[in-house]
Amino acid sequence: MPHQFVSLPILRSSEVRNKIMRVQFQQNYFYELAEKLCDSVGDGEHLTVNLRGEDTHYCRLNNARIRQTGTVEDFDLDVRLISDNGNGELRQASKTINLCLEKNTDKENCLRILRDLRTDVNQLPTDPYAIIPTSNSKSESVTEGNLLNSGDVPDAILSDTNGLDLTGIYSSGRLFRGNATSTGARHWFATDSFLIDYSLYGPEERAYKGFHGGQSWEQAKFEAELERGREQLSALAKPIRKVVPGEYRTFLAPAAAMGFSGMLHYIFSESSIQQGDSPLRLMRQGKKKFSPLFNFTDDYSNGTTSRFSPEGDLFPEKMALVENGELKSTLISKRTAKEYDLGSNGAGPSEAVQAPVISPGALKAAEVLKELGTGLYVSNLHYLNWSDRMQGRVTGMTRYACFWVENGSLSAPIENLRWDDTIYRVLGSELEALTTKTSMFPDPSSYGKRSIGAVSTPGILLKSMAFTL
């Protein structure tokens, strides 16, 4: 039967906003739940408690119209119980629940999962590499911005599109990370942020890719970005040049370099190298190295991501991973250190690069085309994957505004090409120069929840890159 609406008092938008304001107070809420859990640990028990949360307005766009829009309020609390039987034998298990933000219910749920974890842990075999948290460090980072109200978003992003075929996603709101341990560590990270990750499509499906993000919305800046995109689209209007497979001098613009450098984020894991799962094994064995011009750092100093591990430790603010082309350091977590009898260098359990920065070089932006001479200007890359992981070979596609360059001038846009080349050639033997200017790209990923963090990279000029299809 069709539903009949009943008549109840209407909540006004100010009351709706109160709900959004509510999450401003989540630091205390999180710490209260964490205290409740940590107060409940028994002899030989240790806890880590980690929070990930978002309060986000998403607005999905296609053809400068709204395809889907809505808000998501979602907070996950992960509780890990490490149990020590007194003989040095450790067992551990973890459970994540989402919070409903009603205090009594959330507290009851926290205690319920602690009971579940105890039941689970008691049945598990020992985990010889489990880590007991030791940290009692504390940190707090809260960045308040000036974000658009949800209701103002449609006009702000679509009123000035004037015939542009804009497609993409606007996401905005506050992101949260929290940590507490039974040893007294307490960390809180909250940041307001917005990102409009978009494409402008012109005739014949040629497109320009743009990112516009930050902590405070500035309408004029966004309109200027759109105008720049409009100009770029006109450069794509020329007839396509078909490029046959082969090796070409290539310039990877910063967004393309960002895409390529994404393949590096997990290979510095010491555990992965030890287990024969990382192409850096060749570098470790002294068989390969990168260009002396290439420097790669895990650098938290720009504050775009939280700096604490799930175990409550603070990551080093900067860790050089590649220095002048040589492997300077891998990421060694406490667990890996215990397993392979190494010293941990403060990396988190994932051993992933979380704040990647590629250092700039000496190539001025104005000289990029001249130095490229004749070859390919690649603005973006797409769908990268290892094609021979252990040899460091990667395949992917070119995407968006990519051009054939002839004698230092943009000649014609190209049809997208498949490429297949190794990290040791692209960042090693074929790397000719890096630009003086770096660009910072906020992480646009939102699987499960919206991501934090950013990648910072210059453009990269290559003597050659292998294009295959």
Added chain:
Amino acid sequence: MNLKDLLDVVSAPGADWVGLREVWEHATTRYCRDGKSSKNSSEESTGLMVEVLKNGCITYTATADRSKSGVQQAVDQAIDLAERSSKYRIHEFTVSERPASEGKYRSPRNVALGSHSPKDINDFLVNACGKLKVSEKIHRTTGLIYLVESKQNYVSTNGANFEQDFSLLSYGFKATAVDGTSVQSRSDGGFLANSLQGGMEIFNQDKIENMLSTIGEQAVELLSAEECPTGTMDLVVMPDQMMLQIHESIGHPLEIDRILGDERNYAGSSFVQRKDFGSLTYGSPIMNVSFDPTVENEYASYSFDDNGTPATKEYLIKEGKLLRGLGGLESQTRSGLKGVANARASLWNRPPIDRMANINLEPGDSNYDEIISAVENGVLMESNNSWSIDDYRRKFQFGCEYGKRIKNGKITNTICNPNYRGITIPFWTNLKMLGNASTRKTYGTPYCGKGEPNQAIRVGHASPVCLFTNIEIFGGSK
């Protein structure tokens, strides 16, 4: 308060329709490496996707607050957003895109997922690592099981009221062999390819134990295997790689939201255009591909999609001709194309979009031996380990764990690092032979990524063994 009662007390002034989709999901991961327990974790998530239709605009609020006031606030917020967004709406949606379906779905299961204790599962995984280690050259062994219980209730103001109760199980075992600088890995079909609906009876311990030593032996065998040859030749693709081939070069390009341009900023568009439905020759005339969410035990079976559309089997491609796209009711009304019941969301916190569910290649009439006998010069490949395709789903490159050389109708030696690349339509046009039902296997994955905001969703794929001719084949870097 149950969901229907909650809906009954919600006030939605001016709204044409309200829907509530409640999801409770509990996922458990147990993982052992090198015979040691490494991960025992679970995730439990409960929440509500509140959708509102007003001024032709469907907006949403995702909240974990199930209280009456929480849901009322969510509805108010969605109405407010619809009022402010409707002048830019992409289409004037109506309640027709939210059918008033009623009913129940329950995954088949004989043995409950929770029936095996954490100890029993860990003991099995630990022992499995031992069985994978058939040689000192085996450097790393892993065993993983991933169990998901998911329950969904859906009610709406136009009378929809259905429940779905899923029981899902994935497992995977892998051995990595090392000899000097040479490293090779072998698994049971690629990462978590063994993903099915059902209970613990799917985790057939005897069957798994019997294959573990083969996985280990093949990893060692690959260390000294000949490199995959380079050239244009015949390609026999086993079902665990066909899964990926179907997924990337049929499933994604047929998604109507890609064809309408919704995905152009992320996963990409499609070479398929609206005018192609009913006329495009997608591939060989022996090719029949179905969207089938009704297959018992396949990973993405269900009775209703997340907009409430009843799910039925439909042919996407018949005798090589493209007939139908993968689009739910919103995409169908926007495009004017025939679609399927595939508007799906990854959890309560994401809105439904066009997804694949189960996409299956129907079997042909050749047995395995007949297929091998038909190859004069070729390669057999199984178990995916590398995949990449362009944003229009034309140019792909895939790599596999394990290969066999075929010469003069006979399998000769094992080869390592087998890869192939091609372009979608010519590739499927070169489908020469299809295995019969005895060669068909069913796989799935929990992790098909798409959408803005991003969503990883479960899909299933069944395929027989296939023979393709004139394919560009190559090996690894040395």
